[in-house]
Amino acid sequence: MSVWRREPSPVVAVAIGVGASLFFIAIWAWLTRDGGPVSSLLMPSPRAFMDALWRLLRRPYLGNPLYVHILSSLGVVLGGWLLAAIVGLPLGIAMAWWRRLRWIVFPVFQLVRPVPPLAWIPLAIIWLGIGPGARMSVVFVAALVPWVMNSMQAVVSIDPVLVQAARTLGASDRVVLSRVVARTALPTLIAGARIALGNAWTTLIAAELLAASSGLGYVALNASRTLDTDILLVAMAIIGILGALLSFTMQIVARILAPWSRREAA
């Protein structure tokens, strides 16, 4: 086997990764240098990128300091996600528990599901105006489907033998739900929570492009309109980093709450 087909040791892999990344940054710097082939209007140099980050940290942009934009985005995302959990979790569990409810609600879900959540944004604007309400309702829609589907799936996939065993031992409906159902279903539930949060974040950014006066998506779009490419790039980087942080947090929560669940691919 040639060296190309061999799995590098972890240390070597990290070294290769760091080296390649530095190489990419060097290419980026070379392309965007003064008088280089790429205009700073289209792509700022790494230096300009750091300057813009520094500027954003020190001075307010579009009326708000950077942390207010970040908190605005995070607030809407977590609000919509929690609201979706409050509605979706009980609904999904109830749909799995009572067949009739599932038969009633499921077709409505199937009807709404193919529509991308962000297609509701214009409707939300008509109904609620350009405020946090419109954004949060769209985030809610984006997060609701995974919450409901996964909590339903979580309960449906429970081994009936476990439930019957609990029943045989005299457990009531309530005890079966809280002791048997809730515990075996937790990993799927947490996976649903993570997908919901990911969807919520993605959708929020789209919503902020359309209906916002603060938030990171709003910053990005405005920077694009005023040709502040460096600020735009900083906003994109922060959006990406926050998205990654949200995802990692959920993975850690999963490991703490349900350490027995199999590790899944991200």
Add this chain to the structure above:
Amino acid sequence: MAAAQHPRVQIRSANNSALVWGGCSLGALLIVWFIVTSGIGLVAPRLLPSPSVLVERIFVLATTPFGGHDLFGHAVASLERWTFGVLAAIGLGLPLGVLFAWLPPVRAALTPAFELLRYIPPFAWVPIAILWFGASTLTQALVVFVAAFPACVINTQLGVSQVDKVLVQAARTLGAGSWTTLRKVVLPVAAHDAFTGIRIAVSNGWMALVGAELVVGKVGLGFLVSQGQANDSVATVFVGIIAIGLLGVLIDTGVRWLQRAALPWLTADASKA
């Protein structure tokens, strides 16, 4: 990114009562909709169109231009951009996925950059795409590409890396070169996962396209919806949303059909996914 990955709940034996209850539910929804709009007028027509207004609007949009094109013109424009972006994502994503799995050093080199970019949602690319390409087709195609690309890479990589090592070694023992092994042994097996990636990519791309069209452009279904909102025509918004949903379902059905037609040796597996 994982939008299309909800587990599918299988309702075993979709029996008659399920159909009856489901039908009743949808029927009740229709009746409530009719009553609150046409019947007692509880909801202002500005906020929710009545069923008859909606149906009328569909015919109007299908025959007369709104925002420069009729409904089909907008749909064709959307599909065109979507095709561009998705084809580019598949064309670059599948080879890169194979490369990642087949040549570990390449993966080690590119993973940091790939992961960094993967966490930036496709819509965050809209502003910079506008800056780069203006209101052209390329802007939307780039957003579609960004949404579709990671699913192609990740699933192909998964498919290739899960190929039974014994199969590979057997091929090698029988004298097959690296290229032949890849082409004759690895890729046919990995094709199933790659296709799953394509399916996710295709629907992610469609979703992202709608978002991009809402923000920028002069044609497309997303543009139709945002024009409806700008002109305070909620019926137009609904028609656009319905068209987007329907095309999304059609696209997914089409890809599934393609998967069965293109990979007959994996049909048994494909029906499971």
